[in-house]
Amino acid sequence: MNSKIPLSYNPIDSKAIAAKAREYEDANHSQLVRDFETELEKTTGVAHAVAVNSGTAAIHLALKAVGVKAGDFVLVSTFTYVATINPIIYLGAVPVFIDSELQTWNIDPQLIEDAFKHFAAKGKLPAAILVVHTYGMPANMDALLNLARQYGVPLVEDAAECIGSSYNNKPLGSLAEVGVLSFNQNKIVTTFGGGAVLTNNKSIYNQALHWASHARVAYEYYHHEEVGYNYKMGSLNACAGLVSLRDLQTAVNQRRAVFEQYAEFLKEDSTITWQHEHPPAYSNRWLSCFVFPPQQAQRLQQLASKQQIETRPLWKPMHLQPAFAGARAFLSGVAENLFKNGLCLPSGQMNEAQHERIFQVLHQLR
Ligand SMILES: Cc1ncc(COP(=O)(O)O)c(C=O)c1O
Incomplete structure (x- = not known):
């Protein structure tokens, strides 16, 4: 196992x-x-x-x-x-x-x-x-x-x-x-x-x-x-x-490298999107997160879970949380779509074999 x-x-x-x-x-x-x-x-x-x-x-x-x-x-x-x-x-x-x-x-x-x-x-x-x-x-x-x-x-x-x-x-x-x-x-x-x-x-x-x-x-x-x-x-x-x-900068470089590898692979499908980094912004890419076409995030999460790979849907917006029911909100629908179709992929330190396992699952999406 x-x-x-x-x-x-x-x-x-x-x-x-x-x-x-x-x-x-x-x-x-x-x-x-x-x-x-x-x-x-x-x-x-x-x-x-x-x-x-x-x-x-x-x-x-x-x-x-x-x-x-x-x-x-x-x-x-x-x-x-x-x-x-x-x-x-x-x-x-x-x-x-x-x-x-x-x-x-x-x-x-x-x-x-x-x-x-x-x-x-x-x-x-x-x-x-x-x-x-x-x-x-x-x-x-x-x-x-x-x-x-x-x-x-x-x-x-x-x-x-x-x-x-x-x-x-x-x-x-x-x-x-x-x-x-x-x-x-x-x-x-x-x-x-x-x-x-x-x-x-x-x-x-x-x-x-x-x-x-x-x-x-x-x-x-x-x-x-x-x-x-x-x-x-x-x-x-x-x-x-x-x-x-x-080791801060080493950790940032590692997270950014992981993100780049995912983005390089996923960009072949132009319907998949992510957070854009435009100057003067520089991101530590703490978590690598992507938004997929309908149902794909759920499918990917199931495939990953079978291989013991942890993924997580993007934040469920706070205005949808029962704990804050009735709170005033100024909405455009962006956050709800991120929640519905987004997934965070493993982003921490990983070895070659773990990297391979994750990309094998990503290949199954194609
Ligand atoms: C956006 C955001 N705010 C606040 C916190 C709270 O940090 P902590 O878990 O250290 O209390 C976290 C992390 O858990 C977070 O991701």
């Missing part, structure tokens, strides 16, 4: 992790977290990074730090993972789902403008825009930054999937007021659970850091003037992150 080929495999360099941990044997262990934050600051070019225990926690802190509160509207991509939306709900705010554009599959600036006009007419503007750069591909940041400026609302980047991607040569997560990364097990840089808040704004940084440690005020005794969270990253997670981050 063939072993399973996972969707997004990251090898564990246990020797390097052990060696890194040994470097800190005599240090205060929180130094590992601080050093990981410093490396993130260098990698992304932001002034401040706060390492936390998940990307979801990072989104929660980021939204709170830009002032989102109960009853506020947040304009957010409908085509995403649920972790983007849940923190809006934690804050008592209200998600307003925005559909995707065809080229990047990311939030459509034209629909954002429609939403702003709608809310302006009602007399209450949304409190923030939360943009997701999905599967590693940058959203149309020039247009989004312009809209945020025009309407005077903060822009928050959910770059959970996007370390190593950039826009205008700036790393994703560093372009707006505040950005978020995830380091869960399937991401290109992993801490086996973790995330980060990125910002150039000192006051956002101070607040995120404060809330992430139960809002403890630095007195000799335990003193708390508001309610915080236990969100800081653990030291061993940061240790793994320091090792993983070192």
